[in-house]
Amino acid sequence: MAKMWAGVTAGDTDPAAxxxxxxxxxxxxxxxxxxxxxxxxxxxxxxxGILSQSDCEALTDGLAGILEDLESGKLKIDGSAExxxxxxxxxxxxxxxxxxxxxxxxxxxxDQVALDLRMYLRDExxxxxxxxxGILKVLADLAExxxxxxMPGYTHLQRAQxxxxxxxxxxYAMMLLRDLDRLRDCRRRMNxxxxxxxxxxxxxxxxxxxMEAERLGFDGICLNSMxxxxxxxxxxxxxxxxSILMMHLSRLSEELILWASWxxxxxxxSNAYTTGSSIMPQKRNADMAELIRGKTGxxxxxxxxxxxxxxxLPLAYNKDMQEDKEGVFDACDTVKMCLGILTxxxxxxTVNKENxxxxxxxxxxxxxxxxxxxxKKGMPFRSAYKISGQLVRLCIExxxxxxxxxLETYRQYSEFFDEELYQAIDLKTCMEKRISEGGTSVxxxxxxxxxxxxxxxx
Ligand code: ARG
Numbered sequence: 001m002a003k004m005w006a007g008v009t010a011g012d013t014d015p016a017a018x019x020x021x022x023x024x025x026x027x028x029x030x031x032x033x034x035x036x037x038x039x040x041x042x043x044x045x046x047x048x049g050i051l052s053q054s055d056c057e058a059l060t061d062g063l064a065g066i067l068e069d070l071e072s073g074k075l076k077i078d079g080s081a082e083x084x085x086x087x088x089x090x091x092x093x094x095x096x097x098x099x100x101x102x103x104x105x106x107x108x109x110x111d112q113v114a115l116d117l118r119m120y121l122r123d124e125x126x127x128x129x130x131x132x133x134g135i136l137k138v139l140a141d142l143a144e145x146x147x148x149x150x151m152p153g154y155t156h157l158q159r160a161q162x163x164x165x166x167x168x169x170x171x172y173a174m175m176l177l178r179d180l181d182r183l184r185d186c187r188r189r190m191n192x193x194x195x196x197x198x199x200x201x202x203x204x205x206x207x208x209x210x211m212e213a214e215r216l217g218f219d220g221i222c223l224n225s226m227x228x229x230x231x232x233x234x235x236x237x238x239x240x241x242x243s244i245l246m247m248h249l250s251r252l253s254e255e256l257i258l259w260a261s262w263x264x265x266x267x268x269x270s271n272a273y274t275t276g277s278s279i280m281p282q283k284r285n286a287d288m289a290e291l292i293r294g295k296t297g298x299x300x301x302x303x304x305x306x307x308x309x310x311x312x313l314p315l316a317y318n319k320d321m322q323e324d325k326e327g328v329f330d331a332c333d334t335v336k337m338c339l340g341i342l343t344x345x346x347x348x349x350t351v352n353k354e355n356x357x358x359x360x361x362x363x364x365x366x367x368x369x370x371x372x373x374x375x376k377k378g379m380p381f382r383s384a385y386k387i388s389g390q391l392v393r394l395c396i397e398x399x400x401x402x403x404x405x406x407l408e409t410y411r412q413y414s415e416f417f418d419e420e421l422y423q424a425i426d427l428k429t430c431m432e433k434r435i436s437e438g439g440t441s442v443x444x445x446x447x448x449x450x451x452x453x454x455x456x457x458x
Contacts, residue, residue, distance in 0.1 A: 159363030
């Protein structure tokens with residue numbers, strides 16, 4: 001392909017340099033945004049009298065034809081083109097002649113590429129938001145089915161206090177709801193148009209940037225032309241939002257991996273989402289969850305990569321910025337893949353209630369409730385805590401549990417003990433009595449579910 005800048009420079013570039021310089025391998029995925037942006041640009045130029053109406057029609061018809069042919073596969077991307085912007089302009093000029101050369105009036109590739117990327121990532125954000133809504137719905141459904149399913153809650157991965165599986169699922173729902181909110185927030189700042197900033201300083205043509213922005217669905221325009229072509233904070237912000245989202249998905253995946261192990265057996269994955277071993281016939285591995293946990297690292301890497309690319313750049317555009325795309329594309333692809341697998345995997349897994357209850361029955365997770373019961377009878381908490389601890393030690397020494405100790409034994413430790421204590425340390429009571437707002441009681445979890453469902457309606 002002849003160089004668009006041939007005439008200024010003499011001599012050909014080394015093909016290896018052309019290849020090194022080219023970004024079409026990865027920026028071709030923005031072809032829709034590029035063409036849509038160009039159509040709006042031609043229309044604005046015509047509306048302002050910078051282009052004639054007939055030139056505008058030739059340009060927009062030509063661009064629409066290119067879009068159609070790329071969508072249908074009739075037109076193939078030329079891998080030797082420098083980037084998607086040059087490719088589209090080149091094909092346009094081949095198809096409609098010299099009028100095609102008028103398209104690039106009052107713009108530069110610097111504002112064009114910033115525009116395309118904002119439009120592309122805006123669409124990706126919407127797709128990801130829809131997927132987060134999908135997983136939130138599954139979590140709310142699961143929670144609804146398990147408001148009374150007792151399991152041990154852990155701290156330090158040691159059995160701590162009984163919680164419902166529904167409460168557990170809602171903890172993740174709250175995290176993902178904040179991810180959705182962050183995404184919404186980030187999209188708001190992203191949805192500001194850089195087109196018309198031109199190379200860096202604006203333009204001498206009497207353009208209407210706001211008209212063009214509005215046609216492309218933006219909420220406003222970048223108010224400083226150098227900022228508009230220089231910053232990629234919207235991409236860094238999306239990457240940081242996606243990194244936090246992946247951190248949440250990774251923690252949930254880690255729990256699923258543990259829970260699916262023989263040591264826990266709290267859940268079993270559907271066969272659709274486990275793999276076998278090539279040597280050990282008994283294995284059902286949680287590969288999907290492990291991969292989500294593993295892919296979290298690459299999304300973090302994408303974030304750090306972009307921040308590092310940007311950190312030393314003087315204003316305005318530098319070619320380094322061509323490196324802004326692959327990482328953020330990779331992160332969007334990765335997040336969409338992970339949510340696409342995790343959601344149906346959660347929806348189809350079996351929750352083994354009996355195993356959860358069984359685990360809750362050992363580990364003395366009602367020891368806090370025993371102490372609280374003494375406090376309600378009038379004992380100071382520290383003294384009650386000590387007695388409860390001594391009783392736990394006694395149980396451990398005798399291989400028994402708090403529920404099985406006879407009342408006489410309890411009374412040797414405190415006069416406050418009576419028959420009622422057994423009701424108080426029953427796991428169901430322990431869970432049900434945690435009525436504080438945000439606690440694990442059925443009513444509280446139902447309130448949480450209602451909150452998430454209401455947020456999903458908006
Ligand atoms: N392919 C380039 C990129 O991705 C487009 C912008 C090129 N602008 C320039 N002045 N060389 O950043």
